Amino acid sequence: MRIPRFLGWTWLLAASLACAGLHAGQPATKAVILATTTSTQDSGLLDELIPRFAKQTGYVVKTIAVGSGQAIAMGKKGEADVLLVHSPDAEKALMAEGSGANRRIVMHNDFILLGPATDPAHLRGKGAAAAFQAIAAGHALFISRGDNSGTHAQEKKLWAAAGLKPEGAWYQQTGLGMGQTLAVASEKRAYTLSDRGTYLALHKKLGLEILSEGDAALLNVYHVIEVNPARHPKVNTPGARAFADFLVSKDVQTLIKEFGIGTFGSPLFFPDAGKPE
Numbered sequence: 001m002r003i004p005r006f007l008g009w010t011w012l013l014a015a016s017l018a019c020a021g022l023h024a025g026q027p028a029t030k031a032v033i034l035a036t037t038t039s040t041q042d043s044g045l046l047d048e049l050i051p052r053f054a055k056q057t058g059y060v061v062k063t064i065a066v067g068s069g070q071a072i073a074m075g076k077k078g079e080a081d082v083l084l085v086h087s088p089d090a091e092k093a094l095m096a097e098g099s100g101a102n103r104r105i106v107m108h109n110d111f112i113l114l115g116p117a118t119d120p121a122h123l124r125g126k127g128a129a130a131a132f133q134a135i136a137a138g139h140a141l142f143i144s145r146g147d148n149s150g151t152h153a154q155e156k157k158l159w160a161a162a163g164l165k166p167e168g169a170w171y172q173q174t175g176l177g178m179g180q181t182l183a184v185a186s187e188k189r190a191y192t193l194s195d196r197g198t199y200l201a202l203h204k205k206l207g208l209e210i211l212s213e214g215d216a217a218l219l220n221v222y223h224v225i226e227v228n229p230a231r232h233p234k235v236n237t238p239g240a241r242a243f244a245d246f247l248v249s250k251d252v253q254t255l256i257k258e259f260g261i262g263t264f265g266s267p268l269f270f271p272d273a274g275k276p277e
Contacts, residue, residue: 067149146173
């Protein structure tokens with residue numbers, strides 16, 4: 001049967017749009033690769049955010065939860081479309097060398113120093129520098145992530161601020177994410193540094209208590225960064241922008257503000273979109 005020419009062109013156009021993923025308003029490339037920290041994964045926050053983003057936009061997010069250092073390295077290589085990270089110095093270096101674009105603040109919580117209830121180094125209530133000095137002076141067992149994550153970067157800053165370079169049998173590194181490192185520290189009755197969100201999400205399974213908190217040096221800020229298409233032309237730029245816009249939107253900032261209150265009695269993160277740094 002001969003198809004009238006105008007119908008043939010209509011069919012070809014519809015087929016082309018469907019193949020391109022543009023039919024019915026769907027994005028051209030549905031997959032967005034998100035490189036992020038283990039803290040956003042272990043805290044359960046991404047379990048709330050990702051399905052909502054997929055429902056609103058049609059994008060499918062492929063999450064790679066690693067330390068911030070590894071996530072930023074993926075951005076430098078163009079192996080991710082968008083980053084959600086908390087390592088400010090490394091983030092600024094990424095932007096300076098041209099692999100990141102449109103870095104925006106999303107939220108914050110804080111780091112906390114944890115240890116067994118017996119507190120053998122007697123650091124309960126001390127400020128960050130004094131607490132780290134007490135651990136080193138007593139050669140109390142300390143478990144570090146040792147994975148170039150944002151938490152590990154902050155830990156190294158805190159040791160340096162205390163005038164110390166940790167080494168010896170009392171200082172051990174896991175090379176693992178936050179949740180796994182907390183489990184190791186709990187099993188060994190050791191001290192460790194954690195973000196508050198992951199600790200609150202897992203604390204019922206842990207034999208660790210908060211021993212030092214509230215120091216200004218323990219602030220923990222998260223930014224979203226789109227990978228620069230001028231440097232890495234294969235990245236999904238529309239998807240990255242959509243996800244970044246989603247994180248700083250009013251509705252999602254409200255969700256972040258309320259996340260954890262019902263379960264833990266307090267929020268795990270505090271929204272910061274649009275605030276000056």
